[in-house]
Amino acid sequence: MMSQQINADDVASRRTAPNAISEDVILDAAATLMSTIGIRRTTMADVARTADVSRATLYRRFPNVEALAAQVTTREFEQIVATAPLGGGHTRHDLVATLVHLVREARTHPLLRRIIELDPEFLMPYLLHRTGRTARNQLALVRSLLAAAQDGGHVRPGDVDAMAATVLQMAWSFALTGPVFADPATLDSELSDLLERYLRP
Structure with a gap:
């Protein structure tokens, strides 16, 4: 025994x-x-x-x-990025298509939806007080895509860091609060139009 x-x-x-x-x-x-x-x-x-x-x-x-939870959310975002249609990655079209894809996938992701429904306080520090690892990774990705499109003349000149921060704020708004204000079916086209107007030379 x-x-x-x-x-x-x-x-x-x-x-x-x-x-x-x-x-x-x-x-x-x-x-x-x-x-x-x-x-x-x-x-x-x-x-x-x-x-x-x-x-x-x-x-x-x-x-x-x-x-x-922080590690889980970071990994989930990395998996979303891995499915993004990056294309050549150097044109405004590639950039906008990638961003819209990332926002759509984040907006409909089961984990993010459950956080918004049950644990919104988990997001508050990252929205109001500091950036987390996931946000820093997102910012780095947006910056790299913007810089490549700028180099090819597909995106207007400007401070790439400031533009990346602005684009990320647009993306977060459409992912987190977009469904509160608009029909989710229209969010992708509206975000695409907004990004095109903001980035066009």
Whole structure:
């Protein structure tokens, strides 16, 4: 009996060894939970159970749910970017099409919708007080696309950093509050028109 218990403990230990667990397994579990019950209702114990890892293993990777949520949202945005129709990436058309795609995917993403519905306070610090990792990544992407289009003469001259910040603010508005003010079916075309007018030489 004792031997069986030792063997069971050994199996559990191997299963939850920190180095043996892919971070994506943990993030997948967290994303599923947060997209279903929200961030505030998700606990570290929930994530550990869903990912089939020990809480000790989970805490070695992430100190709390907030840090886990930040990593999840960053990864989800990176996955959205990976599906973007970048085209050649050097024309205004490529830039606008990419931005509209990113905004549409973010606006309809289950995790963002659940955050807006259940945990809007999670977004408040990043909207009102500071940029987070996800926002910095978004700003860097917009800046690089703008700079390439400017170099080709497809976007008007101007301070690329200021323009990137303005474009990102437009994008966030259409992703977060757009559905409050307009029919979602029209948001993509309206954002496309707005960006075209703002960026056209």
